[in-house]
Amino acid sequence: MSPGKLTPMQAQWLKFRNMYNEDEYILAFRMGDFFEFFDDDAKKVAKILDITCTTRQGRPLAGFPYASGHEQLEKIVKAGISVVVVDQVEDPQEAKARGSKVVRRDVVRVITPGTVMDENVLDKDTNNFMLSLLLARSRKNKKLVKIGMAVCDLSTGEFHTTSFMDRLPRCAGLDQVITKYAPVEVLLPDDFEEPAIINTIESIRPGIFFRNIPRNRFESEEAARKLKEHFNVSNLEAFGMEGDDITTAAAGALLGFLQEHQKSLLSNITSSYHVLPSRFMQLDSNTVRNLELLRNNSDGSTSGALFGVFSRTRTTMGKRMMKNWVLSPLIAVDDINARLDVVDYFTKEILVMEQLGEILSGVCDLERLISRINYSHAINARHLVQLAVSLENIPSIKQILRDVSIDYLDELRKSMVDFSELVQELQSIFVDEPPPKISEGAMIRDGVHGQLDDLRAIKRDSKAWLKQFQEEMREKYDITTLKVKKNKVFGYFIEVTKSHIDKVPDSWAR
Template structure:
């Protein structure tokens, strides 16, 4: 597209440079408070979103097509573009326009595809949204599935003719293949029709994939995950992780574990059986009403609902594990007061796994982070209730949680419990966390009192009863003195504005105060943003412990739900 257009303005030159790196992708180009698209991208965007297609000047000789929308509407419009079958590159301003010399620097910070779309509007609370990868070797297939919204990462291998059974279980929105793979005539593609992305074949090299995975988890081997022997699965999983990190410019710091997909101990159910049993979809209505999952899902949390769907895809055949689950369900049934109390409490928890996904992407709000703290804060309470039952099975369930009190204390001592949705709204960080922040807040809150005191002292000192200290957006702060009292004005006053009946002045003291006030809000936002960012990094460094408790919450919710069914 860019090859046919000669950039005659700095903005178009910058856009075409970005576009040349993402030729098969729609580029959302941040300009102030808007995301703009140009040329063919604009025509596609206007058609898909139903917004106005306009023109932008590109020098004296030509105009280019343009379509855009406000930056705060991104979560509404992005899913529509991706669901229409387009990859979308988000090109952000990466420096402060006030400090920029010349045109503002911009970079692509993320490439969104059907498999990596994680906006709240695109996700179903009780279902995962996977991006998958597959590679083939003789008659076998290696596969990997990753949910960017929760960090769940599954890896395995199977005979090639059984691949479609695994695709049915994970239902990936997008599949990553080597560029040499011919997929259009395969049975699995014709049945599921996922969005396909093909990448260079060398990315599927076993050694480089193994290195990618061990470096990510900071381990010497993958034995601890039980997938060291899955050679085909490893090279597929490493290729998927490389693609997401490198080609899509995404981070995966919230992925803390690999779950190997193993058949031992599980019942193998093919697609035909799942459909005819109406486990997830009704044959008559094609909806969920009347299905098995609809009948038995009594979970209070989104994570519990996702776990139920995973258990239904992989029914146990191991009698010992089946009885272990039933023993907990029976224990809850025998202790209905505890079961009801815990289920009621679970209904007031946050989706910790999804929030960690947002934290990883830098999209979590202060309220999201408080949600993690308030959820983890309930664990000691639940453990106490479970232990009071005097039942070994419930006591074992209580022991499945680990101590995350330090994480809770860190969050609640850093940000206010009644924090706003966005950092820019202010009052996010607790008092006492940062002395400079406290001083700036005091300056803002006591501003009227300072002005009143300053005005009173000048009136008394200069014997001018009607001297006034005021503020307007054009001239800032000023001292207004009527012309009757002009002779009382000291030489230290600097004339600022002349009116018909009065003169306006400023002093060094008032000028200094003005600079403090005008910069206070901007400095407060900077300090609060930095503190919140540091808190999010702390959460990512503690992600393994948080994930452990999130999994335990999901399991407790599901088993208590079975008891309530």
């Protein structure tokens, strides 16, 4: 399409379309109550979602309602295509007031395989990690490399780093890390050239998405600055990265990528955990498969596998943690004994275990819920009610653990924060069972907001309200013949006879 023939809206769309590679990204362009897709983007979306692709003025067009958009967008990402979300950032009336024919729009989020947030798209039992990787070769032996990496699950706020020496082309250490984290997306410098690394990752994670970003995003000094600014620290010693330029660079590149694509400060990522390989038994992909740690070798299910036997947790958060424990067995005696002390306690205190189990059954996936609230992605009142119901259980858990003498459980109890005030506020605002969509209304309790109560009363009995309004206007302006009427031309209007025209206030439009 010739730029000279574009409408203002089409020119706006083209500006954003040209900002991103057409092979890697499609553009979700909000127009009123719909996300619209044009040209090749429309054809791709129609095929993935099995929706109709029409033609308007010779251009392919597809779309779906904005209200259901977030889940649909993340389904597109699951198909291997990243989505640039362009939303309206002003009200149409504001655009009209400044004399513009189109509303202002901007990129509010870029969704990639590693930044999916919707619980209907994510596997609730599995983390959704994005990995950033950098390597440095040994000067004496080119087959010996140091690998620094960072992984982040944006949906839970987990951020881990690690570094290790590895030998090409076997890459045994890399095999172990990829097996443990099972990333869905990998960030690499755009000049990365090491087939052994790529082949190792692809052999364990077939179909994984590799994304190349500019090499300068991996610059260690800038990476350190970003990390210290984000975590509000003066140095990275507590995170195990001080003096480790290669790991710092990988972590900073990952954090910067997430900030840029989420258009957010990532406030749910509050800490970074440095994984020391010496603390855990390192398991490669062959070991995990042959020992049937996660899945059996008969039908690929968890039935009969070690994880399937252990996976009797009451929350999805616990199930993800259990999977991590299976893939990262402890080897330090003190760590093993500390965990066994907890197991021993609960096998003896069956009643306490059952009480905790019953309470935890009412706790939702707080990790992912809090992250979703933090990014305001398709949040509704149900999510906030779920948050209140889950947090309401904290005092009961602390009470049950009050007299426990196990150090680990005592530290856990002390770390729990009482959110009673927040729970009370949420419960006082929202009804117990709000509808799934904000557009359905009926989510706020009566008495919370006076104006809302008045509007509800009008909706319930509009005729009575109009009659009352008419009487109030008659009395206020001493116009006994004043009438409130409605027609197809003006809608609702106030009728006053000529004999009372001098009593009509100047603020009324004639």
